[in-house]
Amino acid sequence: MSEEETKSVNGVDGARLLSYIERYESIEEERKGLGQDLKELLEEADSNGFDKKAIKEIVKRRKKDKNTQQEEDFILDTYLNALNM
Numbered sequence: 001m002s003e004e005e006t007k008s009v010n011g012v013d014g015a016r017l018l019s020y021i022e023r024y025e026s027i028e029e030e031r032k033g034l035g036q037d038l039k040e041l042l043e044e045a046d047s048n049g050f051d052k053k054a055i056k057e058i059v060k061r062r063k064k065d066k067n068t069q070q071e072e073d074f075i076l077d078t079y080l081n082a083l084n085m
Contacts, residue, residue, distance in 0.1 A: 006014030042052045061069055 006018050046052050
């Protein structure tokens with residue numbers, strides 16, 4: 001659809017709306033490609049003997065504040081000890 005096929009209706013600028021929609025679609029495609037790249041990266045790591053689940057957990061932990069992570073570790077350890085695990 002081109003801007004020539006859009007119009008303004010009830011104060012809605014069709015051309016501007018179409019611009020947002022097309023940008024959104026473009027970013028979705030990029031994200032889909034990046035998701036595939038991540039999948040391939042994890043498969044490569046797996047084929048080299050690394051655990052994909054552990055890599056994902058490490059990435060998750062690296063995003064957290066050190067104090068927050070320590071608190072979560074403490075609570076988890078406490079619960080595991082309470083369950084004799």
